[in-house]
Amino acid sequence: MRSNRYLIAGLGNPEAKYEQTRHNVGFMFVDWLADYHGTIFTSTKHQSLTTNIRLGTTRVTLLKPQTFMNRSGRSVASLMHFWDMDPSNLMVVHDDIDMHPGRVKLVEGGGTGGHNGIRSIVADLGTRDFFRLKIGVGRPG
Secondary structure: OOEOOEEEEEOOOOOHHHOOOHHHHHHHHHHHHHHHOOOOOEEOOOOEEEEEEEEOOEEEEEEEEOOOHHHHHHHHHHHHHHHOEOHHHEEEEEEEOOOOOOOEEEEEOOOOOOOHHHHHHHHHHOOOOOEEEEEEOOOOO
16 A cells, blocks of 8 residues: 655755755755754655655655755655655655746646756656646756
8 A cells, every 4th residue: 555655855966065056946945844844854764864844734754865966866766665655745846947036836747847856756766747846946147
């Protein structure tokens, strides 16, 4: 039987030099959620940092892959397989350079949009059937 857990994975790069870059907006989003709910991230054996929050009565795990953007799928898939999670219980938060800064769009499924983190997750999960919260960062320059 599939787990009824929910996972919000914020994408970014783990080194301090990337901390406040626009490419790390996924990390910033889950950091904000964790801070708002008064919790902190801890290490896991799934190459990630995780913490748990409650949205209403629903328990949600927040995840920050520590594998760098292009290999995000490793940690996301590892945790999802460990918990036997359905992909429909996953939402990935990531930057979108084709959207104006500050714009937000929630989509289910679809292509990778050229995003290497999404491409990695699709490859490692073997499906595109998960939610994505795209946060516009615009094009550089």
